[in-house]
Amino acid sequence: MTEAREPAGPHARRLPGTPCWVSLMTHGLEATEAFYGELFGWEFRPGPQQLGPYVRALLDGREVAGVGRLPTGRRLPVAWTPYLASDDVDRTADTVRLCGGTLAVGPLDAAEAGRMAIASDPSGAVFGIWQGAAHAGTAVTGVPGAPVWNELLTFETESVAKFYKSVFRYQDEPVVSAGTDSLALLLDGRPVAELHGVGQGLPPGRGPHWRTYFEVADLDVTLRQVAELGGRVLAPAHDGPHGRTATVADPEGAEFSVVQDPR
Incomplete structure (x- = not known):
């Protein structure tokens, strides 16, 4: 896995398919912040709220992950989800459907940060798709906490x-x-x-x-x-x-x- 650790600048273009971000959906946002803040040294600041309360985790001031609150009343798993880079989320979403996958969310805009969708492959594994604009994705790799x-x-x-x-x-x-x-x-x-x-x-x-x-x-x-x-x-x-x-x-x-x- 060391081959995939090159640090990237916050606005560097990711090749389509590159894992570029990870996000956790959870029930107790504040308790989750406390756990990961203590474990990895993360700090948090608000992020796009299109899907409800959401914060970005920062490591030494650089964004490394996202944490959002699961919608009330929906029985969704508490899980980490990787996002794969795309130059065109809408086109990628269409290809997901054509190849037997399923779209669960989007495509939709995440404020000025970019455009996203959440999908699952034919076996049911969930992943995100991210087309970066102001936010290209994880800003640092290869260091503890990232x-x-x-x-x-x-x-x-x-x-x-x-x-x-x-x-x-x-x-x-x-x-x-x-x-x-x-x-x-x-x-x-x-x-x-x-x-x-x-x-x-x-x-x-x-x-x-x-x-x-x-x-x-x-x-x-x-x-x-x-x-x-x-x-x-x-x-x-x-x-x-x-x-x-x-x-x-x-x-x-x-x-x-x-x-x-x-x-």
């Missing part, structure tokens, strides 16, 4: 890969070290995300979904903080090709992974 990688956990990769390659023109290649059914999605020859087919190994009650990784300086300290702040450790720390990694959940159950770079 998102660093995204992976799709799904039943099998072959049909899902065809969908994403049709919508965003990715190339793909096998990820030999990650198992028998794992593919890297590439743009201009550079890995930007991975697909993992886990068959029936998905968590109980959870279908195919994207998972975001956040970099941390000390994984052991982070896992202690997660527990102290009311979260849970779902998969303990283990060594992998990209560093020490663990999967956790915040107090409302939103899952994410944390990784300590071996540098």
Whole structure:
């Protein structure tokens, strides 16, 4: 995953298909701010309110993620969602439909920041589409507290890969070290995300979904903080090709992974 960590300026153009932003929808916005603020050192300021109360998380003054409040009365999952860059959200949304995906929200304008949609692939995994204007996306990567990688956990990769390659023109290649059914999605020859087919190994009650990784300086300290702040450790720390990694959940159950770079 280190290949996808080049820092980008706040207004740098992202190639279509590049993961450019992550956003969490939650019930308790203030409690969620307190959890992630303590865990990652984030501060918050208001963002576009088209979908309800929404804040942007800042790390040393630079935007790294968004957090919004779920609409009252709607039974939607509390989850992190990656956004993939697009030069034309409306055209990308049409392609999503033509390729068997579903549009849940939009396309719609997010004030002067840009234009967005929320979609799901044919397996049901939710992702966002972002056409940046004043806001291009995450302004810093490769530092503790910033998102660093995204992976799709799904039943099998072959049909899902065809969908994403049709919508965003990715190339793909096998990820030999990650198992028998794992593919890297590439743009201009550079890995930007991975697909993992886990068959029936998905968590109980959870279908195919994207998972975001956040970099941390000390994984052991982070896992202690997660527990102290009311979260849970779902998969303990283990060594992998990209560093020490663990999967956790915040107090409302939103899952994410944390990784300590071996540098």
